[in-house]
Amino acid sequence: MKAFDLQRMALDKVPLEFLGEVALRSLYTFVLVFLFLKITGRRGVRQMSLFEVLIILTLGSAAGDVAFYDDVPMLPVLMVFITLALLYRLVMWLMSHSEKLEDLLEGRPVIFIEEGQLAWEKVNAANLTEFEFFMELRISSVEQLGQIKLAIMETNGQISVYYYPDDEVKPGLCILPEGIERYTTVPDNGDYACNKCSAVYAMKAGEHRLCPRCAHPEWSKASRAKRIT
Template identity: 75%
Template sequence: MKAFDLQRMAFDKVPPEFLGEVALRSLYTFVLVFLFLKIAGRRGVRQMSLFEVLIILTLGSAAGDVAFYDDVPMIPVFIVFVSLAVFYRLVMWAMSKSEKLEDLFEGKPVVIVEEGKLAWDKVRGANMTEFEFFMELRLSGVEQLGQVRLAIMETNGQMSVYFYRDEEVKPGLCILPDVCIERFTRVPESGDYACARCGEVVTMQPHDHQLCPRCANAEWTKVSLAKRTP
């Protein structure tokens, strides 16, 4: 085999006239996916549950095969789409009747922040790091955890955030990126410090070195008193 053979790289053994069939197959699969999404409802990608994303990935695999491979017939792929559409409708109906089945397919919302602190016991099983949660909170306009009364990671991956009023904001962990805050394993002066992982606030004396009583983390930052900016 000759390396960098442009003929092989562009067409391999496929005749150039097959490109027209590829275009037709691509249009065919586009129409099938479009019809499925119309059946599923008007949801954006971030609004899709894990179950719906799995259905879309399965459709994408079938669509890719029929679009590019000349030995994949089009009618069986149509049956795949119809079968998945019926399955999707049946599962959605069953979930409306059974809360346990809904939890199985859709998952459950996860409480991320409670009363200005990361809900450490509840987020450890969410398969995300605290830095990913902090990123989502920043996208919701949060600068420090003391601004947040309650934050919930919904089953579609979006974050619902409920804020304290300005006069109720607590001292809390600043969740800006590391380049914006300084971390300490041994604090330089007396004051209130927040655990850099879970947000637990502890009063410490100069040169104190201790582990967080909630999550055993050794890094601390000075608490932030920032209020929300309009």
């Protein structure tokens, strides 16, 4: 085999006319995917559940094969799409009648923040770093966790945030990326937030202790900032 053979790299063994067939096959699979999404009543892409992502990936694999490979017939791919559409409808019906099956395939919403405190073990269990989670909160204009009454990770991966009114905002862990000093020995009297679990405690100047909630040694001054809307 000759390296950097432009003919092999561009077309390999297929004739130039096959590009027209690729265009037709691509249009064919595009129409099939479009019809599938219309028939199943698909919501927006950001609202996909795990099960629905699996369906779409399977469709994409079938569509890609029939679009690019000359030895893949088109009718069997149509059968794949019909089967998946029927499977989708069947599973949706079964989930509407079985909460256990729905939990297995779709998952359950998970509370990540409750009354200004972070459930860090649930964040880690969801394969989400605190940095990624805090980034999502900052996009929603959250400066510190005491502004949040409840934050829920939905089954589609989105985060629903419920806020305290301004007059009920609590002191909390600041989640801005810069300008937050960390202490193992606190310099002044005041409220300090644990940098791991976000629990807030009143501490005295010179005090050095592990967080009673998670045994973490680092603290930062609790923020009382209200939301900017």
